[in-house]
Amino acid sequence: MxxxxxxxxxxxxxxxxxxxxxxxxLCGVEVEVLGAKPPELGGWLWDYDARPLADDERSDDSPHARVSRRGFSGTLYKTDAFLAAHPFGTVPAAFAPGGDVGVFESNSILRAVARAGGGLYGQEDSSGYTASRIDSFLDANLVFAREAQVYLLGMDDPQAHVHERMAAAYEFYLAGIEQALTSGRFIVGDTLTIADVSFVCDFAQFLREGHYEEALEKAGMSLVSADGLKEYPCAYGHMLTLSEQEEFARHMGTYLNWYRNKQN
Ligand SMILES: N[C@@H](CCC(=O)N[C@@H](CS)C(=O)NCC(=O)O)C(=O)O
Known part of the structure; x- marks a missing residue:
């Protein structure tokens, strides 16, 4: 590599x-990853040259101190260069080699890797329409994933209106994926693409709602995914099968084991 x-x-x-x-x-290219566990990242300098900060560098009068926006609380330390490259200030935050170009939104970072590696982003179709169809699924995926993010981040105090929005987003997205998979082995065409990769990762993350079943029940709600395997067998089966493939399993590890065990 x-x-x-x-x-x-x-x-x-x-x-x-x-x-x-x-x-x-899958493409045989190298990606460099920097970071730490979620609670530790608040004590890091968010920058191309990201690093853990010393205690005396973490203060509200630091030139890098910013109010966190979503998924974090309190102060985060983001450099001006980080915010120039990543105007929305979110992670994952990717940089082209050298750090001049920032790429944000995990689906766009995914596209950048696939473009560099080749083979998973419809490049064999020089008209560009296959890549555009893959983009269509990635956009639909982001709408679902954003709803799931709000839903999961609110699990300490589940709200009926959030649950309702999540259920509607889930039904819309899963019905589309199920439909696509009834006519093909993969989401786009006959081979694996980044539409499948993005679906597997975001959908596996959404299933974490299962960890909050009790909290939801206490608040008078039930799991959105309760009958998922029965309602959307192709979509769920696709995720479970791909997550066992070596390149997926290497990164996803035991993430879905609790879900698999629950079905047995
Ligand atoms: N849709 C984005 C979500 C990224 C996102 O919302 N990241 C949050 C953490 S979950 C973040 O970086 N928050 C920074 C902040 O709170 O300032 C993606 O897929 O990359």
Whole structure:
């Protein structure tokens, strides 16, 4: 393998980063990953040259101190260069070699890896329409994943209106994926693409709602995914099968074991 095609900074492990790592493995390219466990990342300098900060560098009068926006609380330390490269200030945050170009949104980072590696982004179709169809699924996936992010981050105090929005987003997205998989072995065409990779990672992350079954029940709600295997057998089966494939399993590890065990 050659030089890394991208550097990714994030909390780790992160299913949004797995999208790129799985793709890098499938395409045979190298991706560099920097980061730490979620609670530790608040004590890091968010930058191309990200690093843990010393205690005396972590203060509210630091020039890098910023109010966190989503998924983190309190102060984060982001350099001006980081915010120039990543205007929304989120992780995963990817950089082209050298750090001048920032690439954000995990699906776009995934696209960048697939473009560098070849083979998973419809490149064999020179008209570009296959790549555009893959983009269509990635966009639909982001709409679902954003709803799932709000839903999962709110699990300490589940709200009916959030649950309702999640259920609607789930039904819409899963019905589309199920439909696509009834006519093909993969989401786009007859071969694996980054549409499959993105689906597997974001959907596996959404299934974590299962860890909050009790909290949901106490608040008078039930799991959105309760009858998923029966309602969307192709979609669930596709995720479970792909997650066992070597390049996926290497990064996803035991992430879905609890779900598999629950079905047995
Ligand atoms: N849709 C984005 C989600 C990224 C995102 O929302 N990241 C949050 C953490 S989960 C973040 O970096 N928050 C930074 C902050 O709170 O300032 C993606 O797929 O990359």
């Amino acid at each position: 050659g030089e890394p095609v991208l550097r990714i900074f994030s909390y780790l492990p992160n299913p949004r980063v797995w999208k790129s790592l799985i793709t890098a493995d």
